[in-house]
Amino acid sequence: MVSYISKRIVQTAVVLLGISLVTFLLLQVVPGDPVALMLDRRADPATIAAVRHQLGLDLPLPQQYLNFVNGVIHLDLGNSYFTKAPVFASLFRAFQVTLKLASLSFLFAIVLGISCGMIAALYRGKWLDSSLMTLSIIGVSAPSFWIAIILQIIFGLKLNLLPISGFDTPIAYILPSIALGTRYAGSIARITRTSMLDVIKQDYIRTARAKGAKRRAVIIHHALKNAMIPIITLVGTELGNMLTGSMLIEKVFSIPGIGKLAVDSMSNRDLPLLEGTVMYIALVFVVVNLLVDISYAFIDPRIRYGKGAAS
Amino acid sequence: MKNEALLEVKNLRTYFHTEAGLVKSVDGVSFRVEKGKTLGIVGESGCGKSITSLSIMQLVETPPGKIEGGEILFEGENLLNKTEDEMREIRGKKIAMIFQEPMTSLNPVYTIGKQITEALLLHEKISKHEAKARALEMLKLVRIPLPEKRFNEYPHQLSGGMRQRVMIAMSLSCNPQLLICDEPTTALDVTIQAQILELINELKEKTGSSVIMITHDLGVISEVADDVMVMYAGKVVEQASTDEIFENPLHPYTVGLMNCIPKLNSDVDTLPTIKGMVPSFDNMPKGCAFCPRCSMAKKICEQKAPELVDVDGRKVRCFRYTKEWKEEA
Numbered sequence: 001m002v003s004y005i006s007k008r009i010v011q012t013a014v015v016l017l018g019i020s021l022v023t024f025l026l027l028q029v030v031p032g033d034p035v036a037l038m039l040d041r042r043a044d045p046a047t048i049a050a051v052r053h054q055l056g057l058d059l060p061l062p063q064q065y066l067n068f069v070n071g072v073i074h075l076d077l078g079n080s081y082f083t084k085a086p087v088f089a090s091l092f093r094a095f096q097v098t099l100k101l102a103s104l105s106f107l108f109a110i111v112l113g114i115s116c117g118m119i120a121a122l123y124r125g126k127w128l129d130s131s132l133m134t135l136s137i138i139g140v141s142a143p144s145f146w147i148a149i150i151l152q153i154i155f156g157l158k159l160n161l162l163p164i165s166g167f168d169t170p171i172a173y174i175l176p177s178i179a180l181g182t183r184y185a186g187s188i189a190r191i192t193r194t195s196m197l198d199v200i201k202q203d204y205i206r207t208a209r210a211k212g213a214k215r216r217a218v219i220i221h222h223a224l225k226n227a228m229i230p231i232i233t234l235v236g237t238e239l240g241n242m243l244t245g246s247m248l249i250e251k252v253f254s255i256p257g258i259g260k261l262a263v264d265s266m267s268n269r270d271l272p273l274l275e276g277t278v279m280y281i282a283l284v285f286v287v288v289n290l291l292v293d294i295s296y297a298f299i300d301p302r303i304r305y306g307k308g309a310a311s
Numbered sequence: 312m313k314n315e316a317l318l319e320v321k322n323l324r325t326y327f328h329t330e331a332g333l334v335k336s337v338d339g340v341s342f343r344v345e346k347g348k349t350l351g352i353v354g355e356s357g358c359g360k361s362i363t364s365l366s367i368m369q370l371v372e373t374p375p376g377k378i379e380g381g382e383i384l385f386e387g388e389n390l391l392n393k394t395e396d397e398m399r400e401i402r403g404k405k406i407a408m409i410f411q412e413p414m415t416s417l418n419p420v421y422t423i424g425k426q427i428t429e430a431l432l433l434h435e436k437i438s439k440h441e442a443k444a445r446a447l448e449m450l451k452l453v454r455i456p457l458p459e460k461r462f463n464e465y466p467h468q469l470s471g472g473m474r475q476r477v478m479i480a481m482s483l484s485c486n487p488q489l490l491i492c493d494e495p496t497t498a499l500d501v502t503i504q505a506q507i508l509e510l511i512n513e514l515k516e517k518t519g520s521s522v523i524m525i526t527h528d529l530g531v532i533s534e535v536a537d538d539v540m541v542m543y544a545g546k547v548v549e550q551a552s553t554d555e556i557f558e559n560p561l562h563p564y565t566v567g568l569m570n571c572i573p574k575l576n577s578d579v580d581t582l583p584t585i586k587g588m589v590p591s592f593d594n595m596p597k598g599c600a601f602c603p604r605c606s607m608a609k610k611i612c613e614q615k616a617p618e619l620v621d622v623d624g625r626k627v628r629c630f631r632y633t634k635e636w637k638e639e640a
């Protein structure tokens with residue numbers, strides 16, 4: 001177990017290093033000289049050169065890369081060209097907002113998704129199953145901003161129950177969390193159903209029943225744990241998507257999260273902010289993947305002990 | 312004089328309602344299992360052996376399957392009249408079952424120990440600690456080396472033969488009166504197969520429980536069974552004691568199965584097989600189900616389905632032992 005986890009952590013570090021290199025190189029080839037963009041059009045070459053020197057852009061590329069990595073390690077991602085604020089601070093502020101939104105919608109999506117999927121599997125072929133699956137299809141295919149607007153109209157404008165924008169009170173997060181989580185709830189429900197139906201057919205489920213275990217106990221103890229393996233894969237990707245911010249939902253509800261930051265950095269050609277955002281997104285996915293792999297190991301002893309290790 | 316019956320199945324019918332039509336997997340099967348005796352059930356793949364045993368446990372998947380009729384008398388009580396809660400008390404406690412696939416019959420995410428103690432904790436009023444002691448005792452009984460270590464291991468860490476031993480330990484942990492073994496050795500290689508059969512036999516002697524041994528291999532039957540029931544396409548085609556069957560098989564299908572047993576010291580490279588295939592349920596012949604593959608078939612076999620008839624105290628479903636056969640000449 002420990003060796004499995006430490007191996008995965010080392011792999012993760014290597015992947016992150018690779019991503020930092022790719023990010024760095026990609027942004028080198030983005031058209032447009034950032035310094036020229038920063039300064040006035042009429043800035044004289046001497047000023048441009050001075051600024052380039054100040055930003056370290058006149059150094060050889062490998063040196064620039066090392067400086068960049070060094071900065072990342074020290075949580076120093078430079079300052080925004082546009083607002084002049086430190087990139088790390090802006091990212092961190094946006095992250096806190098996105099984290100709240102993501103955790104709420106994640107909770108909403110897994111609780112609703114897993115329970116609907118299990119109920120559908122247990123009532124396979126019955127009307128409850130078909131209605132839940134129809135709902136899940138609608139959830140998966142309806143655009144999240146559309147759901148957002150519908151929710152705003154019903155709960156905000158018509159019923160006047162919940163705020164339709166902002167992010168300072170906890171209840172302001174309710175509508176955006178539902179709007180963001182619906183799609184994920186739908187896909188989690190579908191995979192839970194498929195995975196449960198697959199597991200219920202397995203021989204060990206029959207063995208458990210033959211021992212005299214209650215049907216409900218068999219589902220909860222024997223089936224669900226096995227069925228979790230494919231569910232976790234999906235849930236991991238979705239958590240990654242949520243933590244990297246939803247540009248649309250943040251726009252519709254005026255939430256200043258990572259999604260908004262990403263849009264801003266692109267439209268302003270704010271290179272340090274863009275680099276920082278890309279690194280953040282990469283980090284989230286890599287870390288979530290690591291967590292997914294570690295949870296596999298907790299659930300499945302075949303992974304924990306390495307496959308086919310019959311001793 | 313007959314011994315006391317532990318289990319008596321009368322005219323059991325279990326059908327599957329599939330999209331392709333009605334599948335009569337078990338179609339009017341009757342048999343009895345005496346106390347302390349072993350009944351062997353033989354037949355080719357798909358003849359209804361597993362569904363017969365799952366019907367006794369009432370673990371047939373419903374839908375598509377359904378027990379349509381008959382009686383399953385266990386200690387004189389009809390199991391078909393029991394509620395699900397009453398059946399749960401019987402499953403694992405009074406009737407236990409071992410399945411064909413040791414590789415997939417144990418839950419991959421729980422330890423061997425947890426899976427054995429689960430049965431004990433369900434049926435006996437004992438503490439976790441006592442259950443563990445009992446489970447370790449069972450692991451020793453089925454001769455698993457290093458039981459303390461195995462107790463905390465997962466199924467994937469054990470070989471197929473070891474897993475089947477675990478299955479046996481698990482099923483015998485509550486001292487069931489009846490043990491149903493559904494092809495317990497089919498997935499194992501020959502030497503392991505012999506060991507497992509020997510173990511089942513030995514434990515049966517020790518505990519005095521009855522056994523239903525399901526197999527498609529008459530060789531297995533000859534080693535363990537007191538009585539034999541031969542099934543074909545959901546029906547019983549022959550019933551007799553093991554000695555009688557091996558001495559003098561009556562049904563042409565039984566004769567065919569006998570010829571398929573490999574004999575030591577024989578020079579032939581290939582084993583004889585019964586030619587043709589089991590008819591599928593949507594394509595069942597009007598007459599005897601075995602008729603298309605039978606070398607002795609006469610006209611009557613194509614026209615009418617034979618009944619199970621008594622021949623010198625044995626039962627066989629074949630026209631050769633009826634008046635009609637002699638009349639047709």
Ligand SMILES: Nc1ncnc2c1ncn2[C@@H]1O[C@H](COP(=O)(O)OP(=O)(O)OP(=O)(O)O)[C@@H](O)[C@H]1O
Binds near residue numbers: 336372376527
């Ligand atoms: N879930 C099911 N749906 C439809 N038909 C089924 C189902 N389960 C079993 N059957 C049918 O019941 C018949 C008997 O199956 P059963 O599993 O009892 O055969 P078997 O004698 O145990 O064969 P094997 O030696 O392969 O285990 C088969 O022909 C099969 O078509």
Ligand SMILES: [Mg+2]
Binds near residue numbers: 360361362493
């Ligand atoms: Mg079978």
